[in-house]
Amino acid sequence: MSILCSKVGKKIGDPITQILTDITFEVPDGQFLSLTGRSGSGKSTLLYLLSGLDSVSTGTVVVENSDLSKMKRKEIAHFRNEKIGFVFQFNYLIAELSVLENVLLPAKKYKQEKTRLELAKSILEKVGLKEKLKRLPRQLSGGEEQRVAIARALIMEPKYLFADEPTGALDTVNGEVVMKMLKEAHEDKKTTVILVTHELDYARRAQREITLADGKVVSDSILSSQTK
Amino acid sequence: MIFLAIRYLFSKKRQSLFTLLGIFLGAASFVIISGFFSGFKHFFIDNLVNNSAHIFIQAKQDFLQSHSLDSAFFGSEIQHTFWKSGPAGEKDYNRIENPQGWYQRLEADNRVEAYSPQLVVPALFSKGGTPISAGFTGCLPEKQSLVNTVAANMVEGKFSDIGSGGNRIIVGQELLNRLGAKIFQNVMVSVGDGKQTPFQIVGTFDSGNKRSDLQAYGLLADVQRANHSLNRINEIDVRLFDYEQSATIATTWSLISSETIESWDQRNSSIFTMFALQAMMRNLIVFVVMLVAGFGIYNVLMMTVTQKMKDIAILQTMGYESWEIRVLFLYQGFILGLVGAILGLIAGYLICKYIQTLPFGGRADSTRPAGHLTIVITAGVYLQACLLSILSALIASFLPARSAAKFTPIEIIRGGAA
Numbered sequence: 001m002s003i004l005c006s007k008v009g010k011k012i013g014d015p016i017t018q019i020l021t022d023i024t025f026e027v028p029d030g031q032f033l034s035l036t037g038r039s040g041s042g043k044s045t046l047l048y049l050l051s052g053l054d055s056v057s058t059g060t061v062v063v064e065n066s067d068l069s070k071m072k073r074k075e076i077a078h079f080r081n082e083k084i085g086f087v088f089q090f091n092y093l094i095a096e097l098s099v100l101e102n103v104l105l106p107a108k109k110y111k112q113e114k115t116r117l118e119l120a121k122s123i124l125e126k127v128g129l130k131e132k133l134k135r136l137p138r139q140l141s142g143g144e145e146q147r148v149a150i151a152r153a154l155i156m157e158p159k160y161l162f163a164d165e166p167t168g169a170l171d172t173v174n175g176e177v178v179m180k181m182l183k184e185a186h187e188d189k190k191t192t193v194i195l196v197t198h199e200l201d202y203a204r205r206a207q208r209e210i211t212l213a214d215g216k217v218v219s220d221s222i223l224s225s226q227t228k
Numbered sequence: 229m230i231f232l233a234i235r236y237l238f239s240k241k242r243q244s245l246f247t248l249l250g251i252f253l254g255a256a257s258f259v260i261i262s263g264f265f266s267g268f269k270h271f272f273i274d275n276l277v278n279n280s281a282h283i284f285i286q287a288k289q290d291f292l293q294s295h296s297l298d299s300a301f302f303g304s305e306i307q308h309t310f311w312k313s314g315p316a317g318e319k320d321y322n323r324i325e326n327p328q329g330w331y332q333r334l335e336a337d338n339r340v341e342a343y344s345p346q347l348v349v350p351a352l353f354s355k356g357g358t359p360i361s362a363g364f365t366g367c368l369p370e371k372q373s374l375v376n377t378v379a380a381n382m383v384e385g386k387f388s389d390i391g392s393g394g395n396r397i398i399v400g401q402e403l404l405n406r407l408g409a410k411i412f413q414n415v416m417v418s419v420g421d422g423k424q425t426p427f428q429i430v431g432t433f434d435s436g437n438k439r440s441d442l443q444a445y446g447l448l449a450d451v452q453r454a455n456h457s458l459n460r461i462n463e464i465d466v467r468l469f470d471y472e473q474s475a476t477i478a479t480t481w482s483l484i485s486s487e488t489i490e491s492w493d494q495r496n497s498s499i500f501t502m503f504a505l506q507a508m509m510r511n512l513i514v515f516v517v518m519l520v521a522g523f524g525i526y527n528v529l530m531m532t533v534t535q536k537m538k539d540i541a542i543l544q545t546m547g548y549e550s551w552e553i554r555v556l557f558l559y560q561g562f563i564l565g566l567v568g569a570i571l572g573l574i575a576g577y578l579i580c581k582y583i584q585t586l587p588f589g590g591r592a593d594s595t596r597p598a599g600h601l602t603i604v605i606t607a608g609v610y611l612q613a614c615l616l617s618i619l620s621a622l623i624a625s626f627l628p629a630r631s632a633a634k635f636t637p638i639e640i641i642r643g644g645a646a
Binding site for chain 2: 048053054073074077078079080081082084086088090092094095096097105106109152
């Protein structure tokens with residue numbers, strides 16, 4: 001199994017608020033999973049726990065037989081760089097860097113920018129930004145920015161792609177483009193994709209849908225016969 | 229991370245430029261002030277070392293005690309003498325006790341370049357008018373010319389002209405002016421018992437220092453005769469091959485003789501205190517400039533940290549670690565410090581070069597031509613200025629860097645930075 005989430009709970013704030021309670025499920029390698037629920041249901045928090053961005057209050061998240069809470073900082077950093085890609089609702093592109101530089105930023109961490117240059121160009125070409133490699137983020141549209149953000153998430157060919165409301169700030173056309181990119185990443189590279197969305201239409205395009213309400217799993221359904 | 233640090237600095241050009249200006253001014257002022265002060269010190273020491281002897285061996289100043297003359301007046305039979313007003317004051321027979329011993333020692337010492345025995349006495353010079361009080365040095369001209377620059381400073385006549393005897397003197401320009409005398413005229417000189425002796429002025433010298441120029445030189449034997457102190461000397465001036473050893477050698481000689489022995493730097497110790505004060509002033513000025521520049525860097529980087537929270541978060545989600553985030557901001561301080569320092573050093577160097585061309589000294593009456601300001605430019609000063617600039621920039625960027633690195637990505641994302 002790829003990701004094992006066992007009796008996970010999360011409390012935050014002062015006074016303490018219980019965000020998640022007793023969450024248990026497994027995500028097999030190569031699955032496209034959507035996490036849905038109303039605002040405040042805890043789906044984004046769960047995504048951050050699964051990706052190691054945040055730490056659990058109770059329970060464990062085990063990825064590839066490693067308990068994330070027991071990993072050292074350096075291991076976590078390495079894990080994020082090599083195994084994980086993130087896409088957020090806001091693109092978080094670095095304003096001072098060009099499109100190509102933004103995409104290659106994760107590769108710079110271990111000085112792989114030269115070896116990944118062709119990959120970066122091909123991803124950007126695929127998403128229709130071949131002519132805009134040297135543009136700055138402010139010279140792009142919102143949809144283009146999000147495409148760059150996804151290209152950046154894919155540059156290290158991650159095993160896991162975590163997407164937190166990636167279409168939340170986009171119009172329908174651009175939302176479709178983003179969903180297509182996620183789907184292709186899943187199908188072409190067998191990437192495990194975990195998508196947080198409140199849009200049911202997008203959620204239903206995954207292989208599996210977990211619905212949260214008040215920090216608890218209220219449904220876990222397989223949407224496609226391809227997935228075990 | 230350096231490429232990103234550079235991009236951040238370029239993205240806020242105006243703030244970066246003003247911050248850079250602070251560092252630039254600090255580095256440039258350090259170089260200029262250091263060069264100026266060091267030049268002044270160098271000029272001063274150079275003048276002291278070149279114009280005068282390096283070590284002065286002088287008869288010990290001896291003072292009469294209240295019972296010093298008891299036995300001389302009353303013999304040894306009187307046990308207790310009570311004076312209404314006891315003897316006091318300096319003994320008038322101050323002399324180097326064993327000059328021959330000193331000559332032998334100085335001849336044998338291979339660190340000694342030259343020495344000159346002297347009889348230095350206070351004297352009153354007059355040419356009809358009010359007597360002028362001035363120093364009168366009896367010396368051997370061929371030896372004296374080897375220990376100081378009086379022979380080189382001759383304006384009229386030759387210093388060796390006093391060597392043939394016959395009551396000839398060389399006087400300083402200041403003394404000549406005050407006397408209102410001219411060369412080859414006679415003046416009356418009163419030393420010791422107050423009896424006046426005629427001396428002929430056969431030359432004048434001008435050292436550029438009024439105090440030094442208020443004195444006269446005569447042949448040792450002539451001065452001894454006028455002072456009624458034949459064969460007596462009270463000072464030996466010594467010139468060394470290496471003037472930097474002066475203090476050490478003077479201290480060593482002091483331990484084995486009864487004479488008062490001082491080196492040129494010991495004699496001018498108060499001036500060295502002034503140099504230390506100058507260095508403190510320079511450090512204070514540079515500290516204030518760097519402090520202001522440091523605050524500039526701190527403010528700019530703190531602002532950057534606040535503005536770049538989302539960048540910090542996204543870098544961390546990509547696997548960049550806290551220390552790398554810290555380095556990103558330290559780099560910005562480092563770059564500002566380095567670039568400011570380099571520009572400051574270049575400007576400092578050029579300004580120093582310009583100052584060196586400015587005329588300095590000389591006399592309004594053109595009797596002494598103007599020289600140039602001495603500015604010492606040493607690699608050490610540049611290295612210090614560079615290190616100081618970079619260090620202050622790094623210190624100023626430390627807090628913003630630490631503040632940037634303490635955030636976790638989730639804090640920033642939950643905070644809703646967009």
